[in-house]
Amino acid sequence: MSDQSLREQLVWACRILGMEGHGDYTLGHISVRDGDNVIMKRNGIGLEEVTQDSLVTLDLDGNRVAGEGPIHLEAVLHTAVYRKRPDVQAVVHTHPIYSTAFGAVDTKLEMINHDAVLFYDGLAYFDDTAELIMTREQGDAVASALGDKRVVVLRGHGVLVTGKTLPWAVYAALTLERVLQIQSIARTFGDLKPMSDEMASTVYQDKYRDEFIGNYWSYLIRQVTRAGMAPEDERAQRPSTTSGESVERAGHAPEQVIV
Ligand SMILES: [Zn+2]
Numbered sequence: 594m595s596d597q598s599l600r601e602q603l604v605w606a607c608r609i610l611g612m613e614g615h616g617d618y619t620l621g622h623i624s625v626r627d628g629d630n631v632i633m634k635r636n637g638i639g640l641e642e643v644t645q646d647s648l649v650t651l652d653l654d655g656n657r658v659a660g661e662g663p664i665h666l667e668a669v670l671h672t673a674v675y676r677k678r679p680d681v682q683a684v685v686h687t688h689p690i691y692s693t694a695f696g697a698v699d700t701k702l703e704m705i706n707h708d709a710v711l712f713y714d715g716l717a718y719f720d721d722t723a724e725l726i727m728t729r730e731q732g733d734a735v736a737s738a739l740g741d742k743r744v745v746v747l748r749g750h751g752v753l754v755t756g757k758t759l760p761w762a763v764y765a766a767l768t769l770e771r772v773l774q775i776q777s778i779a780r781t782f783g784d785l786k787p788m789s790d791e792m793a794s795t796v797y798q799d800k801y802r803d804e805f806i807g808n809y810w811s812y813l814i815r816q817v818t819r820a821g822m823a824p825e826d827e828r829a830q831r832p833s834t835t836s837g838e839s840v841e842r843a844g845h846a847p848e849q850v851i852v
Contacts, residue, residue, distance in 0.1 A: 674736045726747075
């Protein structure tokens with residue numbers, strides 16, 4: 594993980610979330626802080642199509658510093674969060690099914706399993722508007738609603754998930770979607786039986802460590818590669834004993850892999 598540049602990491606982050614169903618046509622975007630700037634996916638392509646050529650660099654006021662192509666209208670979501678939260682190094686904004694459905698209901702995330710514990714200090718909610726977030730003022734309002742939380746649920750819209758690194762932000766976005774799916778299913782069985790706050794705190798300390806996230810990140814990259822969704826340049830650079838064989842085993846000719 595440590596030998597990946599931020600740009601390489603961002604390409605993987607987009608493809609991981611694309612593989613995991615977080616895409617909404619060409620919508621949804623992920624960014625990473627790079628010094629005084631932000632690198633993010635450009636508009637007009639899907640998450641799983643992102644390459645290093647489709648990244649744009651903006652300053653924290655949203656001005657283009659580098660990169661080609663249209664900028665997402667909601668880039669202000671990212672720049673506002675980075676201005677307000679120096680601890681945040683990566684931002685995911687997507688419209689995944691369960692997280693978006695959860696935002697449409699007056700309910701809360703319950704501490705029903707290990708996934709939920711990642712969010713033991715609660716979620717933030719933004720319900721000023723369900724509009725696209727396109728102005729600096731709207732971006733600032735979302736960042737204020739986020740406060741010091743990991744996630745802000747944008748009612749009628751989607752979610753914004755932060756991380757101290759890109760792998761953490763991606764992992765949190767995937768985990769949020771997973772626990773809300775589990776909570777949705779659990780409710781159909783009967784009344785929820787959440788764990789105590791004390792238990793949630795114990796599980797959090799045991800489960801959510803940087804070294805585990807590193808392992809999960811490496812695994813997710815292997816999964817993307819096996820699914821034939823790795824960026825073409827990455828496949829070319831890797832020895833055939835790793836991704837090359839996996840891609841062949843998956844039954845894809847290399848030129849057919851990128852969709
Ligand atoms: Zn959006």
